[in-house]
Amino acid sequence: MENKREILSVKDLNKSYDAFKLKNVSLTLQAGSIMGFIGRNGAGKTTTLKSMVNLVHSDTGSVEFFGMDIKTHESEIKQRISFAFGGVDYYLQKKLGTITNVYKRFYDQWDEKAYEDYLKQFELNSDKNVKELSQGMRVKYGLALALSHHAEILILDEPTSGLDPVSRDEILNIFTDVVDSKQASILFSTHITSDLDKCADEITYIKNGEILVSEEKDSFVDSYRLVEGSMDQLTEALKSIIIGCHERRGEFSGLIKSKDCENAQDIKCSPADLESIMIHIERRA
Ligand SMILES: Nc1ncnc2c1ncn2[C@@H]1O[C@H](COP(=O)(O)OP(=O)(O)OP(=O)(O)O)[C@@H](O)[C@H]1O
Known part of the structure; x- marks a missing residue:
């Protein structure tokens, strides 16, 4: 990969729940790449992703985005990244336009033109309520929001779960377009390994709270x-x-x-x- 630049570095994250431990989780994400995060149910994917963005407080370890620690530079980092745990499935009675008006106030770099373009590309209508959207449309709306504040890293927990093969393919094409046009790098968890066969550059595989492998997909598979x-x-x-x-x-x-x-x-x-x-x-x- 040309121009390797580390934009996310997770080192030795530990988190203990009563019946589960995340153990010394480490990984790095390079600019311009798509990393797939795989592991069985309960392996620790969501806990890891939430720990990265400080939604879960790790016991020990460090997370740096763009060389800055999430614990000391959280608001600065969150201007430059976007994360989503599931599709947009809150505020079901609200119109997309209403949600967007609240969301965009948090982002200094909100780009209304980019947002309008994504709505058009994803065939979304601002006047619709969230409850009127299919699962795939909710994921696309979440992506439109994420991509319209020039996020440099997207962290997505199972963005393609529940989508039909055609919608999944569309989402994966959007991922590759976003990365190829150098707008953002993507880290996403999934159970659908064929999605990763199609689009991932790197694979991180977690088993029982421990990282088994984190490396280039092709060399891992080979x-x-x-x-x-x-x-x-x-x-x-x-x-x-x-x-x-x-x-x-x-x-x-x-x-x-x-x-x-x-x-x-x-x-x-x-x-x-x-x-x-x-x-x-x-x-x-
Ligand atoms: N707040 C919590 N309190 C106690 N245990 C928790 C908490 N959150 C998660 N766990 C436990 O941590 C383990 C890992 O959960 P996690 O959601 O990270 O797994 P996952 O790999 O994302 O699973 P899935 O693929 O099913 O979404 C599970 O055993 C879960 O029950």
Whole structure:
């Protein structure tokens, strides 16, 4: 990626609830990139994202946006970022125009022309109430707000959940347009790994409150291969390198590290995708 510049740095975040711990969570986001944040239900994605923007108070650790600490420069940082946890699903009885009039007062860099353009592009009508919008339209409205104050980083918790494949594709296209035109970088959580296959540059994977991996998506995906075969092909040597082996109807499937491919000759070995990697890693004891 050209012009790597770190615009978000999370270091060793810890947060304890009664039955859950976020443990030493660290990640960095580069300018001009889309980072997908994945993990099972309850793995700690929302807690991490909320801790970043100080909606959850971490016990220890630091979060810096543009080199400034969120705890000491919160209002300055919040002028330059945007975050959304779910689509706009509050003030259901209010017109979009009314909500926008309140929202825009918080932002020094509000750009009315950009906002009008996004409304047009997303086919949204200011005179409609939120309750009249579909889920996809609510997400688009949230994006129109986020993008109209020149936010440099968008932090979005499951922005595509509940959307049909066509609406999801539209949202992902908007993400890539925004990043490619250098308007903003995006960090978003999702369970829909195929969305990330389409648009993410980087992947951060959290498991049980700990970051398992945070790196470039292509190299992460390429570091694994999917192996399949009949049970009699599952030798002791293969068992020692296979990850998350699963047996079904006399056939096994699992992951191996790409570097171990030469030890799995005569076995069907194919490229992995994020979904298969996640499934097998989660199956690992
Ligand atoms: N305010 C809270 N008090 C106590 N426990 C909490 C609180 N908020 C979250 N948790 C717990 O922390 C864990 C992580 O929750 P979190 O919402 O961060 O997970 P997630 O990865 O976003 O999950 P999902 O994909 O289901 O949205 C869960 O076990 C949850 O019950």
